[in-house]
Amino acid sequence: MTSSLTNGIISLPTETLSDIFRFAVAGVTPKFWRPTLAAAPSLQTELERVANAPLLILSQVCSQWHEVAINNPTFWSDIEIDGVLGRTPAVREKAIGLLSARLERSRDAPLSISLTCEDNGKPPHSRIFYLLAQHSHRWETACVACSLEGLDTSVLNGRLPLLKDFQLQLPFATKLETVNFFGITPRLVNLSISAPLLRSESLAAILRRKQLRSFECVAMFRPEFQEVISMLPQLPVTTTMFYLTIHLDRRIFKPQWTFPLHLPSTTASISILALRSTAEFHPHHLSSALNEILASLTLPKLQEVLLRCSVYPKCVLEWPHTEFLALCERSGLGRCLKALCIAEVRIGEGDLLEILSMLEALEHLEVGDDPGDLGEGESLLLTDSFLRAMTWVPARDCLVPRLSYFAYTSRLRFTHGLVVDFVESRLERSADSLFHLRIHSFHRSDAHLDSVVHTKLCDLAAHNKRFVYI
Structure with a gap:
């Protein structure tokens, strides 16, 4: 055998x-x-x-x-290495030897590079950096998350002809002359940068390139938010995603501080707006920032909104209801917004129903119950009334008539059988299109979807190729 x-x-x-x-x-x-x-x-x-x-x-x-x-x-x-790997010369020599062998075996293949340091305020060892730089003409994707101080980065000038995806996360105190290779990337499609690079003279030219598809950056202080928002009109109409990481670390910003950003009113052609919090924050600081960002923007071509919280479920984002309604009104989002991903956001059922009643073109929806402990009298988001409002019945309008993907993170405190009614009605309404249902209970939760309902959904997915149950 x-x-x-x-x-x-x-x-x-x-x-x-x-x-x-x-x-x-x-x-x-x-x-x-x-x-x-x-x-x-x-x-x-x-x-x-x-x-x-x-x-x-x-x-x-x-x-x-x-x-x-x-x-x-x-x-x-795929080259992933810590730039200060090895605390002794002997270990460092071994790491460099292994890296050299790996580069040699990769021959002429395009490279994916991740160069970081355990302490991102330190630069990589110069021999590791220059060894990777010798092959920069093969870099196709690159992530550099460390300081570059003291290194001659001019060795990269004109030597990034294949680079398509670039993440450059540098310490706050970085001197711009250390990244003078930044603008010499003729095929760049996806760009992610840290706050210091917002001041780079070469950034404006990069943002105007027609092939650019996504732009991601981090902002912490008021001038950075103002610079980022002011840059949006420079993005080409082909750019699909603007991703802003909001870094309002509570260790830096005191609770009593107010946080007015004074952002300029801006119209941009982006089709995806993604806002993500990082670190732990004071809720009123983040709420203020979200409110001002949405209040400053007019986005007539917006198709997707994503709000993420890096420390969810320990913290959640507060839904900026008034500002979002105003954004919908002035941007005409009811006719163009196709995806709303707000599962890590605290939003009331009434506010959600009001929003969904406006978004006629919506196809993709991700929502969730509040992950905190619910006291007596507090309401859930996913209720019987919500599911009935989403269920199509002949001769009666339903919310989000074009819905094809519905994901929710829930405490599962609703009549579980209503999920089957909801799914069957959607399949009946859209006879030619797929419908995806994704159900998650909270981590460490004892709640589970009723076994009979779960079996019915599995059987429905097994016998109907248009239904995907995750």
């Missing part, structure tokens, strides 16, 4: 074996050591990951496996 199995594996085509190796290695390779991880892996684990140890183990099985593992350049083209 073992002999037959071995012969069968050996006889597999090289392409099939390569795919098996790719999935196998992805399943056992340790996660990259990033500064945000609470507990970083051991130094030995990091060195093994840089060496792609699981793949090296497979390469020792037989000559065919060695040939497949070592000579497929795409296996070696």
Whole structure:
């Protein structure tokens, strides 16, 4: 039996074996050591990951496996390394040797580069940086999350011809002359930057490029918010996403501080607006910032709104109801907004019903109950009345008539059978289109969807190809 199995594996085509190796290695390779991880892996684990140890183990099985593992350049083209890996010269030499071998085995394949430091205020070791820079003409995606102070970044000038996705997260005190290569990226499609780069003279030229599809940045202080909002009209009409990370760390901003941003009124052509909080914040600071951002914008081509909270469910965003209604009115969002993703936002049922009654074009909706402990008299968002309002009945209008994707995170305190009625009515109304339903209970919650209802939904998905139940 073992002999037959071995012969069968050996006889597999090289392409099939390569795919098996790719999935196998992805399943056992340790996660990259990033500064945000609470507990970083051991130094030995990091060195093994840089060496792609699981793949090296497979390469020792037989000559065919060695040939497949070592000579497929795409296996070696994802380069993730901490720039100060190794606290001693000996360990550093080993890390550089492993990195050199990996780059050599990647041959001419486009590279995906992640260069970070456990302390992002420190620069990477110069030999690691310059070794990666020698291959910058092959960088296709790159994430640099560390200081570049003291490094000659001019070695990258004119040497980023393939770069499409670029994340450049630099410390707040970065001097702009250290990133003089910033604008020389002719194929750039997706750009993510930290606050210091908002002052870069080359940024304006990048934002006007027709191929740019997304622009992401971080803002903390008033001038940064003002600069970001002022930049939006510069984005080309082809740009699809504007992603703003709002960093109002409560360790920096005192509770009693007011937070007026004094943002300019701005009209922009973006189709996706994504706002995300980071770190822990004082709720009234973040609410003020969200209110002012929405109040400043007119977005006549907006198709998606996403509000995210990085510390959810410990904290949630407060729904800026008045400002969103005004944004809908002046931008005509009822005719163009197709996706509303606000599962990490605290919103009342009445406010949600009012919004949905305006958004005739909406197709994708993500909402959720409040994750906090509900006291007596407090209301849930997902209720029987809400599900009935979303259920289509002949000769009666329903909310969000074009809905094709509905996701909710819930305490499941509603009549569970109403979900089946809701799904069946949607499938009946849209006879030719798919309908997705995604149900999550809160983490560590004892609540579960009724087993009979769950079985009905599974059976419905099994017998109706237009229904996807997650």
